[in-house]
Amino acid sequence: QSALTQPASVSGSPGQSITLSCTGTSSDVGSYNLVSWYQQYPGKAPKLMIYEVSKRPSGVSNRFSGSKSGNTASLTISGLQAEDEADYYCCSYAGTHYVFGTGTEVTVL
Amino acid sequence: EVQLVESGGDLVQPGGSLRLSCAASGFTFSTYWMSWVRQAPGKGLEWVANIKHDGTQKYYMDSVKGRFTISRDNAKNSLFLQMNSLRAEDTAVYYCATSTNHATSSWGQGTLVTVSS
Numbered sequence A: 001q002s003a004l005t006q007p008a009s010v011s012g013s014p015g016q017s018i019t020l021s022c023t024g025t026s027s028d029v030g031s032y033n034l035v036s037w038y039q040q041y042p043g044k045a046p047k048l049m050i051y052e053v054s055k056r057p058s059g060v061s062n063r064f065s066g067s068k069s070g071n072t073a074s075l076t077i078s079g080l081q082a083e084d085e086a087d088y089y090c091c092s093y094a095g096t097h098y099v100f101g102t103g104t105e106v107t108v109l
Numbered sequence B: 001e002v003q004l005v006e007s008g009g010d011l012v013q014p015g016g017s018l019r020l021s022c023a024a025s026g027f028t029f030s031t032y033w034m035s036w037v038r039q040a041p042g043k044g045l046e047w048v049a050n051i052k053h054d055g056t057q058k059y060y061m062d063s064v065k066g067r068f069t070i071s072r073d074n075a076k077n078s079l080f081l082q083m084n085s086l087r088a089e090d091t092a093v094y095y096c097a098t099s100t101n102h103a104t105s106s107w108g109q110g111t112l113v114t115v116s117s
Helices: none
Strands: A009-012 A018-023 A035-040 A047-050 A064-069 A072-077 A086-093 A098-100 A104-108 B003-007 B018-025 B033-039 B045-051 B058-060 B068-073 B078-083 B092-100 B103-107 B111-115
Touching: A009 A018, A018 A035, A018 A086, A018 A104, A035 A064, A035 A072, A035 B103, A047 A064, A047 B103, A072 A086, A086 B045, A098 B045, B003 B092, B018 B033, B018 B092, B018 B111, B033 B068, B033 B078, B033 B103, B045 B068, B045 B078, B045 B092, B058 B068
Parallel strands: A009 A104
Antiparallel strands: A018 A072, A035 A047, A035 A086, A064 A072, A086 A098, A086 A104, B003 B018, B018 B078, B033 B045, B033 B092, B045 B058, B068 B078, B092 B103, B092 B111
16 A cells, blocks of 8 residues: 655746646556545645546636546646645545555645 | 534554544535545645445555544444554544545544654
8 A cells, every 4th residue: 555656846837837746556546547636735634626537526726637647647737826835645546445645745936 | 514523632652542533514424435534744645444324334554454443323423433552653633534436525624643652
């Protein structure tokens, strides 16, 4: 049950688009279209941003989009805004359990 | 509005036990899978366990199997996590969360468990 691999940090300027990667294995990300993404501000509970690879819950901005190719899932944030500065975690179903990613800190320059 | 309120977190010695509770409201608790997710101080999220809406299926991460037990009381809209043989590495904020579409959709604010002598 090893954590999915995410880059430690990604940065971008306001208005830019950034893409966060999430690399797993053929036992988790590669086997199921059940990847979700979470946004977390310091000291706060996480918030679901994307589920089932690319679906957005009600109320989540359409600036957030998800995709997957092979064992790697991606979260793209377009039109980057100051309020997007947070930690982001991916998560994948892995058969009988779930595995989270190592997390990416997004900085808005 | 979905509301999840965790309680029971405390300072406990290694080898000790603790029972976490989660009071749910604002949704039909008995129809949802529920999960516990934890986060060690300054670290990432870690899925701990989940339980089917009727309690008939339960799953755990490897490192807590045999030590932690997830349960629920649908009559009282409550989720529990019994934690035994606690270790220093179990120190974390524990979140209660609803599970829909294989994602944790709503989260509580968490309760802190500290395992230390």
